[in-house]
Amino acid sequence: xxxxxxxxxxxxxxxxxxxxxxxxxxxxxxxxxxxxxxxxxxxxxxxxxxxxxxxxxxxxxxxxxxxxxxxxxxxxxxxxxxxxxxxxxxxxxxxxxxxxxxxxxxxxxxxxxxxxxxxxxxxxxxxxxxxxxxxxxxxxxxxxxxxxxxxxxxxxxxxxxxxxxxxxxxxxxxxxxxxxxxxxxxxxxxxxxxxxxxxxxxxxxxxxxxxxxxxxxxxxxxxxxxxxxxxxxxxxxxxxxxxxxxxxxxxxxxxx
Amino acid sequence: xxxxxxxxxxxxxxxxxxxxxxxxxxxxxxxxxxxxxxxxxxxxxxxxxxxxxxxxxxxxxxxxxxxxxxxxxxxxxxxxxxxxxxxxxxxxxxxxxxxxxxxxxxxxxxxxxxxxxxxxxxxxxxxxxxxxxxxxxxxxxxxxxxxxxxxxxxxxxxxxxxxxxxxxxxxxxxxxxxxxxxxxxxxxxxxxxxxxxxxxxxxxxxxxxxxxxxxxxxxxxxxxxxxxxxxxxxxxxxxxxxxx
Numbered sequence: 001x002x003x004x005x006x007x008x009x010x011x012x013x014x015x016x017x018x019x020x021x022x023x024x025x026x027x028x029x030x031x032x033x034x035x036x037x038x039x040x041x042x043x044x045x046x047x048x049x050x051x052x053x054x055x056x057x058x059x060x061x062x063x064x065x066x067x068x069x070x071x072x073x074x075x076x077x078x079x080x081x082x083x084x085x086x087x088x089x090x091x092x093x094x095x096x097x098x099x100x101x102x103x104x105x106x107x108x109x110x111x112x113x114x115x116x117x118x119x120x121x122x123x124x125x126x127x128x129x130x131x132x133x134x135x136x137x138x139x140x141x142x143x144x145x146x147x148x149x150x151x152x153x154x155x156x157x158x159x160x161x162x163x164x165x166x167x168x169x170x171x172x173x174x175x176x177x178x179x180x181x182x183x184x185x186x187x188x189x190x191x192x193x194x195x196x197x198x199x200x201x202x203x204x205x206x207x208x209x210x211x212x213x214x215x216x217x218x219x220x221x222x223x224x225x226x227x228x229x230x231x232x233x234x235x236x237x238x239x240x241x242x243x244x245x246x247x248x249x250x251x252x253x254x255x256x
Numbered sequence: 257x258x259x260x261x262x263x264x265x266x267x268x269x270x271x272x273x274x275x276x277x278x279x280x281x282x283x284x285x286x287x288x289x290x291x292x293x294x295x296x297x298x299x300x301x302x303x304x305x306x307x308x309x310x311x312x313x314x315x316x317x318x319x320x321x322x323x324x325x326x327x328x329x330x331x332x333x334x335x336x337x338x339x340x341x342x343x344x345x346x347x348x349x350x351x352x353x354x355x356x357x358x359x360x361x362x363x364x365x366x367x368x369x370x371x372x373x374x375x376x377x378x379x380x381x382x383x384x385x386x387x388x389x390x391x392x393x394x395x396x397x398x399x400x401x402x403x404x405x406x407x408x409x410x411x412x413x414x415x416x417x418x419x420x421x422x423x424x425x426x427x428x429x430x431x432x433x434x435x436x437x438x439x440x441x442x443x444x445x446x447x448x449x450x451x452x453x454x455x456x457x458x459x460x461x462x463x464x465x466x467x468x469x470x471x472x473x474x475x476x477x478x479x480x481x482x483x484x485x486x487x488x489x490x491x492x493x494x495x496x497x498x499x500x
Contacts, residue, residue, distance in 0.1 A: 004349045004357065004383045011360030083263040086436075086485045088444035090460050091478045094467055095266045098273055098475070103281040105269060132266070186350055193353025196446040196460060200467050210355050210447065225359070232356030239351040 011229045018226035031226040040205075040212065041231065047206040048192055049238065051123050055130045056188040060180060062131055063138030067176070070139065071146050078143060084136045092133045093200035096125055100201075118201050125201035130191055138183040145179040146172075185246050189239040193232075209235040270482075273475035293476035302462060306480060309459040311374055313442040313484075316381040317389070320438045321431070324389040328434075331390070332397025346387045357383050358451025365452060372455040380448040381441075389438045396430030428495060436492035440485055 016027040035041050070078055084092065099105050100117040107113050118125040150172065157167045195210035202208065207215065213228035213235075220227070273279065274297075277290030296302065331339060349357065358380050362371070370376040401423060408422040424431075449458040459481055466474035 001345060003361070003379050004352075006364055007357040007360035007380075007383060008352070009360065010363050011356050014360065014363060080263055084267075086440055086489045087267065088440075088460065088481060088485060090444070090446065090463060091270070091481055092266070094463075094471075094474050094478045095270055097467055098269050098471060099266060105284070108282045108284055136263075185347075189351045189353075193355060194447060195355065196464060199464060210353055213355060213359070214450070229356070229359055232353055232359055236352040236356055239353070240348075243347075243351055 011233055014225055014229035015233055016226070018223045019221070031223060031230045034223070035227060035230050035234070040207075043206040044209050044212040044231075045234075045238075047123065048209045048235070051126055051198075051208065052188050052191040052242070055127050055134070055191045056184050058127060058131050059134045059138060059187050060184045062135040063142060063183070064176070064180065066135065067139045067142035067146065068172075071143060072151075082136045082140050084133050085140065087133070089129070089133055089194065090196045090200065093129050093197045096129045096132075096201050100125055100128070119203050121203050121206075123198070123202055126198055129197050129201055130187070134187045134190075138180065138187070141179040141183045142176050145176050150175050181246055181249075185243045188242055188246070192235055192239045192242075209238075267482075270475045270478050273471055274479050276472060279472075293470075293472035296470075296473045297476035297480050301457075302459070302477060302480065305457050305459045305462045308374065308377070308456055309443060310484060312377045312381055312458065313439050315374070316378045316385050316442045317435055317438040319378065320382060320385040320389040321393075321435055324386055324393055324434070328390045328393035329397045332394035333402065334398075346390060349383045349387050353447060354380075354384055354445060355447030355451055358448030361448070361452055372453065374456070376452050377449065377456065377458070380452040381445055384445060384448070385438045385441050388441050389434045392434035392437055393427075393430060396427035396434075401426050432492040432495035435495075436488050439488045443485060443488075 015031055016029060018028070018031055066081060070081055097104065097118055100113070101107075102113075102116070102118070104118070115124070117128065153175075154167050154171050157171050162170065193210055195208055195214060198208045198211055202211070209231055213231040216227040216231065217224040272286065274293045275289050275291070276286030277292050278288040279286040330336060331342065336342060361376070361380050361383075365371045365373075365376040365379070370379070404422050404426055405418055408418045413421065444460065445458075446460045446464075450461050453461055459477070463474060463477045463481060466477060
């Protein structure tokens with residue numbers, strides 16, 4: 001935690017002390033001003049938040065459906081569904097390029113894809129990679145939360161006359177809500193900050209906030225580091241704000 | 257079968273591409289197989305990156321488990337009055353982009369003369385690995401382990417014997433899962449590796465540029481990248497089954 005605190009302080013310090021400023025000038029908000037004056041940064045914010053929200057919703061939806069399907073199945077199927085969990089994100093992105101890029105395997109098998117999936121402007125390829133990689137992680141969390149007790153509670157509810165929809169709403173959902181929201185927050189934060197997948201399958205423009213920061217360090221030696229630190233801190237603020245919203249949204253009226 | 261195909265096929269293509277010296281469109285199978293990609297993947301720079309990645313992941317995970325154990329125990333046994341605040345602090349490194357953490361650490365590491373070093377990379381990875389290890393490991397501790405340890409104490413076992421013969425076997429499955437997850441997080445980490453690595457590049461950092469320039473080498477490196485993750489999974493699964 002000390003290292004993390006030091007890292008945050010280091011990033012804050014870097015964001016207000018660009019190398020271009022003279023030593024006597026002290027701290028300056030020039031990098032923050034430059035950041036918000038840059039239209040490319042605004043596009044990056046919109047693109048990154050859109051990616052994070054769409055990916056999180058798609059991942060949680062898929063994970064919930066698969067977990068409900070698998071909960072009464074054997075361990076072999078569960079093991080298969082969790083196959084992508086140990087596979088690094090970058091590796092899935094490489095496989096996505098081989099399959100989905102123009103001239104890739106899917107293109108060859110189908111004789112042409114109906115839409116661009118790799119390096120497309122909307123980041124569809126990025127979302128596909130994340131859903132393939134993250135949904136199994138959420139499925140594992142959900143299956144662990146469901147356990148045998150949930151089946152017993154569902155049986156009891158069925159005996160009392162609850163319909164399948166009522167059981168889903170009043171028995172299953174309260175059980176899975178906690179781990180689902182926790183997992184969704186981790187996925188959302190990861191998508192907001194990671195950039196190996198966008199660099200591999202994402203468009204050249206707009207870029208994600210992390211890519212924007214990386215490009216800033218390469219484009220300008222004097223102010224780049226400071227601009228990158230400001231952009232990354234802003235990404236962290238978005239991630240924390242989204243996490244707070246998700247936690248509040250997930251609370252039930254009883255405050256659980 | 258459909259599920260198996262859905263999860264396995266996308267990755268199986270990496271194996272074929274790694275051994276395809278020539279695979280031009282629109283052919284569905286390679287025109288020529290060969291070992292060019294594998295030779296490049298096992299060349300000096302890639303092997304150095306592989307070794308650095310492995311050392312950083314192993315040391316980082318070992319430290320995270322050692323430091324995370326007492327923290328997980330306190331949290332798991334609900335000994336804190338306000339655990340909520342601790343969980344918020346624990347969650348923060350997971351919410352902040354790892355590239356931001358790495359970026360913020362760079363200046364400190366330069367001042368401490370740790371830039372481009374294994375120590376610097378381990379420190380940067382620890383920020384991410386430690387919360388994951390603690391969050392997973394805390395579920396292993398609770399009344400069940402405490403009761404077992406009390407029984408062992410009443411039978412006259414020393415603290416070391418209790419740890420070796422009671423605590424460790426009781427938490428083995430969760431410990432294996434936490435260790436595996438910690439290794440995986442460090443092994444796959446890109447953002448902080450790029451920010452802090454500098455002159456000492458890790459495997460994911462050298463892999464990425466090849467995706468656009470040479471898919472065969474990228475696929476071969478991807479296989480090299482996958483191997484330790486799978487090995488760690490197998491080891492963790494065995495450790496989880498048998499008492500240590």
